[in-house]
Amino acid sequence: MLATMLIYIFGALAIFSGLMMILYRNPIHSALWFGLVLFSLAGIYALMQAHFLALIQILVYVGAITVLIVYVIALLNFDQRDLVGKVTILKGIAVIVAAILFIELLFYVGGLYVKGIAPPPEFGKAANIGLATLTRYLFPFEVISILLLVAVVGGVYIAKKD
């Protein structure tokens, strides 16, 4: 019961911070709200018996990605002029499309009937995930290592000054 209540609290926090993220004008503020979204999602993960992922979410997403984004915003020191976009017909269409998609998803997917079973207590622990990653899912794990190498090499190349 407490878990359910906490999930709803974290969920409400995530949605509120998400809204704030896209409403704020200054990208630094948005990035901080973004960190809060990720943090509350980590809370939900922990309550959903994904302890290892909750940890990874905090370490990688909040600790690395958000900090990197804030750092790059500060580093590049962009010209922040005229960031309030004008209201155009295109944006109106975009909002309408998003609203239609929202209603459709809410009706047809949000109400999926899920009959949950209680997983064993060791489910979601690092040992369990590690075993799955290094046996059944070894191949995707190896593929993603190549992907990371490519992203690092390419990212360094493209950001480098001549």
Place this chain on the structure above:
Amino acid sequence: MPYNGILIMAVILFIIGITGVMVRRNIFIMLMSIELILNAANLVFIAFARAFADPAGQVIALLSITLAAAEVGVGLGIFVAIRRTHNTVNVDEINLLKH
């Protein structure tokens, strides 16, 4: 476990992300909105992983987080290049290529 509540949360986060990409013109906020979409998908994966007691959902969420990190790295690298060439963060001003 309130699975339906979590699914609805995920849908709302997904739509916030989509709206952010389409409406906001600041490239950093667009990148963060894309990350929000990926997080919504991760939330769904983790909810169903628990419902089925299946580690596959958690593994794909783990790999998806890794991928998101790579994507942010690439994206920020491209932003640095944009800073060198265009000196703006507004995608409306980055429009040398004709429409």
Place this chain on the structure above:
Amino acid sequence: MNLFSPYIDVLKIAPQLTLVVFILFFVIGELVFRRKIVFGWFSVAGYIIALIFLLIGHLYQNRVLFSYQIVEDKFSFFFTIFFLLAGIVISFFSFDSAEIKRDLGGEYFALIMAAILGMIYMAGAVNFLMLYLSLEMVSLSSYLLSGYTRDDKYSAEAALKYLVFGATASGIMIMGIAYLYGLTGTLNFSVIRDQLVSGIFPSFTLLTILFLIFAGFFFKMSLVPFHMWAPDVYEGAPTPVAAFLAVASKGAGFAIALRFLYTVMIQGSPLSGKLLSDIYHFIPVNNLDWPLFLGIISVLTMTVGNITALNQTSVKRLLAYSSIAHAGYMLMGFAAMNYIGFYAVLFYLVVYFLMNIGAFLFVQVVYNKIGTDSIVKYRGLGRRTPFAAVMMAIFLFSLAGIPPLGGFIGKFYLFAAVLKSKLYWLAVIGIANSVLSLYYYARIAKMMFLEDSHEKEKVPVSAAHIFLFVILGFPVVILGVYWSPVLEFVKIYSHLFLP
């Protein structure tokens, strides 16, 4: 299931491992070698070694690797050859490209090779996890490649637009995959198929999920609601990269779409390795009329591509719209839903590979000399570079589908498939579009041969590019009169396997 089977399977993917070794070598070799062109030759060698391993290891038997992550069957064999050959051609293409000459180094060939590695996995993926990862691998390398000339405004802008569109489309797709996982409890194609056949799911939910997943596929194939990125990216990206994206990346999109639709979504049991029945039916999802749906997407794609191409002033941008239109033609083979349609798509991809890279190659040759791809500058090129201009004319008329050339035969089989399924409206619109496209292709040819300019200086063609013109151009001509070996080849290799 043997817990350690993934470790044993590693030995079975020698071609892919070769590419991985070469990627690592390029990254390290960047510190060692001073002459950058050496990497180009190494990369050609890498693709050839991978091809040799592929041909040695190919025992004409289907197998599933890494506990249902990827599959090796005739279909994936066809596409592996397709991508490796694309890699060789693009390497030669890049040797003498003025746009990237200064930056040509280990990173460039590593990125191209990583994209090709991802495409090979895309063609073999039988698991949504693998499909998503390989698609992202291709996407990330493509973003970086399109921004490769990093101090060029257009290139950086192309990379940014590609990143925003691509990341959003793949985000929508992963959301669909997440819900499909929730619906079926698995990411494995064959299990998903078994559950879909039993038809126990709420149909509107399934339809919504399928549309979300199609967003990712349509983006890679540049079909209509997700085509806006293509012209900007192709125009801004360096020309070899644009050719690479237009052919290899699009081919990979068609590979996953074909595999998904014809293994997971198909009714009956075509999975024994043969797809020989005359007409297929896809699993009914909320009474969606599959031929009508795919036909409408096809019509929209080819019409938008062709009409927008009519008044373009940049040849690269024109070729981008034309490649959108060609994706529409190929989708006709999907809409027909019969065996002819299936192998017609593969056959058309082979022809499209030859003629589209050839057309981009001519753009590169001209760009090297006069530094622009504006269509008015093409005046009088027939005199200034006769060989390349004649080859370009062959490619253009083949793209338009003029009879004695390969493009005509490719279109012929697509239309035959559509007519066999009695989709007459689709055939009529397709032919009308072909006629429309002739206008803008002929316009370039007219500029080159019939109009004169005061510039008389010769446009030089480098040795690597002459070699490419020969190996791309002659097959286009020969395929127009003697195409049966290639047709038999794609017929043999159009067999999918799902365990």
